[in-house]
Amino acid sequence: MQRLIIIGGVIAAVVIVILANAFYIVALDQQAIVLRFGQYQYAVNSDVSERKAGLHFKVPVVENVIYYDKRNMGFDLESAEITAADQQRLNVDAIARWRIKDPTQFFRAASSMENGLAQLRLRFNAALRGELGKVSQPDIISGQRASVMQRIKTSLQSNMTTLGIEIIDVRIRQADLPEANSQRVYERMKSQLQQKVNQYRAEGEGLYLSIVGEADKQVEVILAEANQKSQVLRGEGDAERNKIYAAAYNKDAEFFSFYRSLIAYDTAIKAGTPFVMSPDSDFFKYFKSSDGR
Numbered sequence: 539m540q541r542l543i544i545i546g547g548v549i550a551a552v553v554i555v556i557l558a559n560a561f562y563i564v565a566l567d568q569q570a571i572v573l574r575f576g577q578y579q580y581a582v583n584s585d586v587s588e589r590k591a592g593l594h595f596k597v598p599v600v601e602n603v604i605y606y607d608k609r610n611m612g613f614d615l616e617s618a619e620i621t622a623a624d625q626q627r628l629n630v631d632a633i634a635r636w637r638i639k640d641p642t643q644f645f646r647a648a649s650s651m652e653n654g655l656a657q658l659r660l661r662f663n664a665a666l667r668g669e670l671g672k673v674s675q676p677d678i679i680s681g682q683r684a685s686v687m688q689r690i691k692t693s694l695q696s697n698m699t700t701l702g703i704e705i706i707d708v709r710i711r712q713a714d715l716p717e718a719n720s721q722r723v724y725e726r727m728k729s730q731l732q733q734k735v736n737q738y739r740a741e742g743e744g745l746y747l748s749i750v751g752e753a754d755k756q757v758e759v760i761l762a763e764a765n766q767k768s769q770v771l772r773g774e775g776d777a778e779r780n781k782i783y784a785a786a787y788n789k790d791a792e793f794f795s796f797y798r799s800l801i802a803y804d805t806a807i808k809a810g811t812p813f814v815m816s817p818d819s820d821f822f823k824y825f826k827s828s829d830g831r
Contacts, residue, residue: 568605569606569607574601584642617630622674633708634705634708654703669689679713687709
């Protein structure tokens with residue numbers, strides 16, 4: 539009786555193990571392929587499969603399941619030295635977003651994830667070098683980086699179709715000059731900037747001289763016009779003065795002579811200014827008394 543119980547327990551355990559191996563679960567973010575004696579049979583939860591995620595049955599022992607991630611994954615390409623179209627070298631660090639679109643094709647081409655990643659690395663490197671070798675260094679660094687990345691993505695995708703991989707995006711994270719070239723480029727940029735500085739300084743000096751010359755010319759014109767007007771006004775004033783003098787002389791010649799002498803005395807005789815003049819001079823005739831002394 540005890541022997542039958544042991545045998546029954548062993549049989550039950552074997553059945554449980556077989557049943558446990560007969561069922562498998564594929565999550566929503568997974569996809570799987572089923573192999574029978576190492577040969578591909580069908581895929582589960584892939585873009586081209588009718589079998590969806592969930593609980594599935596397989597033949598125990600005979601069949602086994604290989605799981606692949608269905609989500610987008612990142613691939614970081616190691617920094618590589620690239621030669622641009624202008625023969626300038628750059629250290630380029632790039633990444634790609636990718637996913638396994640067709641697990642059947644991926645298994646047939648790579649069989650394992652390690653082999654698939656190795657092929658992705660080789661093809662990514664080739665696409666990167668091929669496309670960056672067609673453009674110059676400035677375009678890689680800044681000018682056309684977006685369009686360059688799009689071309690790299692297109693080139694890489696064309697080489698990944700046979701691997702069952704879809705390339706979601708490609709990004710160049712860094713594109714730096716090697717240390718040996720950095721100083722040379724810095725010196726060249728410094729020289730170019732210095733040339734521009736000298737050019738701007740020369741243009742500024744020329745503009746300054748032009749403005750100063752124009753200003754001096756305008757000053758001369760203004761002074762000439764002002765001098766001309768002053769001469770006209772002075773002439774008009776002298777004419778008016780002479781007219782007034784003539785009118786005064788005609789009315790009282792003696793008073794006019796006396797008035798002119800007073801103006802001459804005020805102009806000629808200053809305090810503290812000694813001078814010698816004969817008392818008989820006509821200049822002092824109005825300082826004499828009425829009897830002539």
